[in-house]
Amino acid sequence: MEGCSFLRRYLPGRTTLLRAAVILNPVKVPEDFQSIVDVALTKHDFTNTLWLETAEDDPGISMAKRAIEETVDLVVVAGGDGTVRVVCAELAGTAIPIAVLPVGTGNLLARNLDISLDLEIALVEVLGGTERRIDSVQVEGDELGTDRFVVMAGLGLDAAIIADAPDELKKRVGWAAYIVSTLKNLNHPFVTVEITIDDRRPFTRRARTAVIGNVGTLQANIPLLPDARPDDDLIDLVVLAPRRLTHWPRLVLSLVAKSVQEGRHIERFTGRTIRLRTPTPVRRQLDGDEIPEGTTLTASVDPAALVVRVP
Structure with a gap:
């Protein structure tokens, strides 16, 4: 299933600014996380970012569903391996790209995608990199x-x-x-x-x-x-x-x-x-x-x- 945002990003002469959703585990991210990520997103033409925090009773399910409903162009996920798993499970089959940031203990998906474990370097890599389809x-x-x-x-x-x-x-x-x-x-x-x-x-x-x-x-x-x-x-x-x-x-x-x-x-x-x-x-x-x-x-x-x- 190809989402509307996926198509919109590749329309010739597109004038619509890009929008990202950032799903984060507030326990895992550093204090200056939002400012660091916001600066990086702005440099790559993202605006009106949707910030969604996970909760003890919801590790990311409703947040991922909200991002899908908003037809965002990119979902940035920052949390432990569990948060990454839940968000990826909801986004499977939507064609909305996922950018994984390494702020957890294991960071196993980021490691296996060769994403740096340094937050600021990782932002440069995923926002300035390419898209790749992987299995779920x-x-x-x-x-x-x-x-x-x-x-x-x-x-x-x-x-x-x-x-x-x-x-x-x-x-x-x-x-x-x-x-x-x-x-x-x-x-x-x-x-x-x-x-x-x-x-x-x-x-x-x-x-x-x-x-x-x-x-x-x-x-x-x-x-x-x-x-x-x-x-x-x-x-x-x-x-x-x-x-x-x-x-x-x-x-x-x-x-x-x-x-x-x-x-x-x-x-x-x-x-x-x-x-x-x-x-x-x-x-x-x-x-x-x-x-x-x-x-x-x-x-x-x-x-x-x-x-x-x-x-």
Whole structure:
């Protein structure tokens, strides 16, 4: 579906000034955020900007819907990975471009789109850059309903690390708080996972964690899913299954050093639809947000559903 604003931006001889909506999490942005962004938008011919703050009981759903109703030419989203996920879910299929600003802890979508983690540099890059279509991922599961993600969804250890990273520590040290949580959870119990990829026969693995990704790079540029691309019409799955604590150092080293063979504790798969099922409820996450425990996650790629601004 091509929105009116998408067409208006490319009409020859257009005299209409551009309008942006800025959806921000007020807890995440710096004090001078609005003035910095307003100056940058003005330089790129945006006027009468719509400023929309998320709330504790609404991480961006109604704000994104308001932006769509106003037929803005651009949506700027500034918040954590959860805010970015919610806004991108609402904008999927609208053709309204999204500019992601890195003000959260993980900033995983920005990292994977090669957007600078410096706010002012990122503004220059996304406002002066180009548009790129990327995939969105539809996800379903028990206790979840239907939702979307743009980065990664996972269960087991992956979700435990996210849930157990203290908020206060994240405020002080940023993404390094996840390292503390990882060390705390290294002995997370195994999860028995039945995996179904597209129409292939299901198979079972005992794993510490299983992660489905639309993109592949974590904080510190760790390539958890090195072949994942946000615009390849596919999603990727990694299954991590170190048997003992002593297996973790080699596993981690194999993720960051291409010269080290990965070994039998890592498996990777690719498909258009990936279904994970466990015999008992386990911890789960979507784009860094913990969701209710459950037994299923089914992810299906929605090709080229999002338009994003990139350097």
